[in-house]
Amino acid sequence: MKDNTNILTIMTWVILLSLASILLNDIREFDFNQFKEFQSWAKFADKNESWFTSKNAIQWSYYVISAGLFIWRGYLIYGFSYFLSILKEIENGDYFSNNNIKYFKKIGNIFIWYTISVLVLRFLLASIGKSSFNFFNELKAEFTFLIPAGLAFYILAEIFKQAKKTQEENDLTI
Amino acid sequence: MPIIVNLDRILAERKMKSKELAEIIGITTANLSILKSGKAKAVRFSTLEAICKALDCQPADILEYVED
Numbered sequence: 001m002k003d004n005t006n007i008l009t010i011m012t013w014v015i016l017l018s019l020a021s022i023l024l025n026d027i028r029e030f031d032f033n034q035f036k037e038f039q040s041w042a043k044f045a046d047k048n049e050s051w052f053t054s055k056n057a058i059q060w061s062y063y064v065i066s067a068g069l070f071i072w073r074g075y076l077i078y079g080f081s082y083f084l085s086i087l088k089e090i091e092n093g094d095y096f097s098n099n100n101i102k103y104f105k106k107i108g109n110i111f112i113w114y115t116i117s118v119l120v121l122r123f124l125l126a127s128i129g130k131s132s133f134n135f136f137n138e139l140k141a142e143f144t145f146l147i148p149a150g151l152a153f154y155i156l157a158e159i160f161k162q163a164k165k166t167q168e169e170n171d172l173t174i
Numbered sequence: 175m176p177i178i179v180n181l182d183r184i185l186a187e188r189k190m191k192s193k194e195l196a197e198i199i200g201i202t203t204a205n206l207s208i209l210k211s212g213k214a215k216a217v218r219f220s221t222l223e224a225i226c227k228a229l230d231c232q233p234a235d236i237l238e239y240v241e242d
Contacts, residue, residue, distance in 0.1 A: 172215040174205050 005091045012083045019077045027070055062128045065121050072117050076146075079110030096164035104157035111150030118143060178238040181210045184229050199224035 082103045089100050119138055138144070185195060196206045199221065208214050209221075222233055229236075 169215050172208060172213065174201060174209045174214045174217055174221050 005087055009084065009087050009091075012080070012087065016077060016080055016084075019073075019080065023070065023073050023077065026073075030066065030070070062125065065124050065128070068121050069118065072114055072121070075110060076114045079107050079114070082107050082110075096160050096167050098164070101157050101160045101164065104153045104160060108150040108153035108157065111146040111153065115144055115146045115150070176240050176242050177212075178240050179209055179212055179214075180236055180238055181206075181225070184231055184235055188229055190229070195225070195228055198228040 086100055086103050089095070089097050089103075094100070122138060181195075185192065192206055192210070193203055196203045199206075201221065209217065217237075222236070225231075225236060226233060
């Protein structure tokens with residue numbers, strides 16, 4: 001079991017580092033200079049023009065939402081890091097611990113909130129006008145598998161809760 | 175719990191130590207302590223049989239029902 005745990009830990013680290021490096025590369029490629037343009041616009045903008053309808057404000061919103069997508073991707077990577085905590089508990093022999101139940105719930109939460117938030121942000125991006133948004137196409141996108149995966153983790157947390165109760169009962173049967 | 179375990183009394187009557195009983199019936203002293211303190215959730219028939227055999231008593235001598 002320890003060997004399997006070690007292999008799984010190594011695989012999780014590889015996935016985590018790959019995801020983190022892809023995210024960092026995407027952030028590096030993202031043009032943050034756009035925010036500087038907004039700063040200069042803020043200095044010279046026509047104060048009579050409505051803020052919400054001005055072109056620069058819309059453009060700035062687009063970049064803020066794009067940056068928001070990075071934050072959510074970081075949050076997803078943080079969610080993946082809980083796998084390491086679960087593997088650590090398993091390595092220590094605490095299969096049905098309270099911590100594992102908590103971690104499974106957290107992973108479920110993060111997966112579901114990531115998918116919902118990315119869907120909302122993509123919808124906002126489309127409404128700003130820089131991309132197209134089709135709800136059913138978005139649902140078909142590969143990242144939405146995280147919703148059933150998140151639900152599966154909730155179910156796992158419930159199973160582990162019951163298993164913990166059964167184990168406790170078994171331990172107290174003399 | 176309304177089930178009382180009278181092992182301490184029977185042990186005292188038989189002048190037997192907990193450690194000795196644990197060795198005879200083949201359970202750890204920690205588990206015997208759980209049983210004596212009433213923290214146990216269940217008792218296996220095999221354990222009950224071994225206790226009765228070792229202490230020469232009936233299950234009713236060890237277990238008692240007291241209404242809450």
